[in-house]
Amino acid sequence: MLNDTIIHAERELYLTLLAWAQQQPNAYEWLKQLPTWLNDIKDKANYAHAPGYQASVARLPNLIVDNVQLDNDTLTINATLTDSEYKQATALLKQLMPWRKGPFQIGNDEGNSIFIDTEWHSDWKWQRVAPYLSPLKGRRVLDVGGGSGYHGWRMAGAGADTVIIIDPSCLFYHQFMAIRHFVGRADADAHGKGRYRTHYIPVPLEALPENSQLFDTVFSMGVLYHRQSPFEHLQKLKGQLVKGGELVLETLVIDGGANTVLVPHDRYAQMNNVYFLPSVAALIGWLEKAGFSEVRCVDVAVTSTDEQRKTEWMTYHSLADFLDSNDPTKTIEGYPAPMRATLIAKK
Ligand SMILES: Nc1ncnc2c1ncn2[C@@H]1O[C@H](C[S@+](CC[C@H]([NH3+])C(=O)[O-])CC(=O)[O-])[C@@H](O)[C@H]1O
Numbered sequence: 001m002l003n004d005t006i007i008h009a010e011r012e013l014y015l016t017l018l019a020w021a022q023q024q025p026n027a028y029e030w031l032k033q034l035p036t037w038l039n040d041i042k043d044k045a046n047y048a049h050a051p052g053y054q055a056s057v058a059r060l061p062n063l064i065v066d067n068v069q070l071d072n073d074t075l076t077i078n079a080t081l082t083d084s085e086y087k088q089a090t091a092l093l094k095q096l097m098p099w100r101k102g103p104f105q106i107g108n109d110e111g112n113s114i115f116i117d118t119e120w121h122s123d124w125k126w127q128r129v130a131p132y133l134s135p136l137k138g139r140r141v142l143d144v145g146g147g148s149g150y151h152g153w154r155m156a157g158a159g160a161d162t163v164i165i166i167d168p169s170c171l172f173y174h175q176f177m178a179i180r181h182f183v184g185r186a187d188a189d190a191h192g193k194g195r196y197r198t199h200y201i202p203v204p205l206e207a208l209p210e211n212s213q214l215f216d217t218v219f220s221m222g223v224l225y226h227r228q229s230p231f232e233h234l235q236k237l238k239g240q241l242v243k244g245g246e247l248v249l250e251t252l253v254i255d256g257g258a259n260t261v262l263v264p265h266d267r268y269a270q271m272n273n274v275y276f277l278p279s280v281a282a283l284i285g286w287l288e289k290a291g292f293s294e295v296r297c298v299d300v301a302v303t304s305t306d307e308q309r310k311t312e313w314m315t316y317h318s319l320a321d322f323l324d325s326n327d328p329t330k331t332i333e334g335y336p337a338p339m340r341a342t343l344i345a346k347k
Pocket of ligand 1 (some may be wrong): 101112122144145146151166168169172203205206220223226
């Protein structure tokens with residue numbers, strides 16, 4: 001099904017990269033690969049659900065939007081929804097479940113309103129990270145592993161010039177497109193330049209050119225522990241930054257000293273793709289070894305079952321099911337329960 005929202009998003013992404021490429025040859029590499037990156041996800045053979053997700057996005061109603069609040073903990077699209085628009089949008093958004101990263105609201109407090117109560121209170125993570133960032137105003141930002149795009153929208157809400165989210169998940173890509181459908185022109189108008197600011201490329205970090213040097217700030221939140229080669233991940237992140245640019249790295253950590261690293265033998269909190277959980281001291285050492293400077297840890301937080309939980313929009317098991325019911329300081333495999341640190345470093 002022809003999808004105006006996605007076609008428009010792709011066009012804006014092309015125009016943005018074209019403008020960059022006119023000034024920086026490195027952006028030309030991105031431009032060359034963009035057709036492949038965008039078309040891969042339409043390949044039914046590899047992404048069986050893609051046509052269904054696209055059809056859901058395509059059938060979302062066109063609402064009359066009063067305003068959009070990208071700088072709100074609940075990312076809010078203030079709009080008036082008729083009863084039939086409310087029912088239609090709710091049903092279509094539910095076809096894009098599970099919704100993990102948010103929350104989002106579509107509607108307003110007086111009338112019909114859809115509250116996408118996501119598994120994660122991603123706003124809490126943003127509250128822990130945002131105070132320590134070099135101001136995002138006017139910066140080019142890359143959000144690696146950006147999920148539904150919730151944090152990417154918040155980065156735009158904080159005044160970024162451009163945000164590019166990358167994530168290989170076909171579902172999360174379409175969740176982003178669903179929200180973008182409602183955000184619409186507000187993304188461009190807030191900028192004052194008429195160009196849209198928030199973009200999504202459905203690829204993993206590994207697909208990007210090695211040494212793009214296109215971004216002032218690069219975020220990698222919740223991705224490092226999924227990587228088998230953490231140093232390759234750090235090098236690749238570094239290659240995306242301009243000289244003097246800022247890396248924001250958030251990942252699972254454990255207590256311990258400079259040589260403490262946990263490699264879960266099998267699963268960790270039921271996840272079968274978790275590799276390296278360093279201590280904060282070890283992680284600082286890794287970043288320095290990878291060539292970053294001014295490395296500092298700005299936050300450490302144990303993940304609570306209020307922050308990550310089952311909801312109407314994510315009905316599978318969640319954190320409470322992955323912890324030892326007799327001792328919530330441990331995962332059901334007996335490892336320390338999830339604790340996350342945020343580190344900031346300069347290239
Ligand atoms: N190689 C990769 N390259 C890019 N993305 C990847 C890769 N591998 C997995 N992902 C993506 O990284 C995200 C990890 S979630 C963090 C979301 C958000 N950042 C958050 O901080 O809430 C983990 C968590 O639950 O915290 C998923 O969306 C994957 O598809």
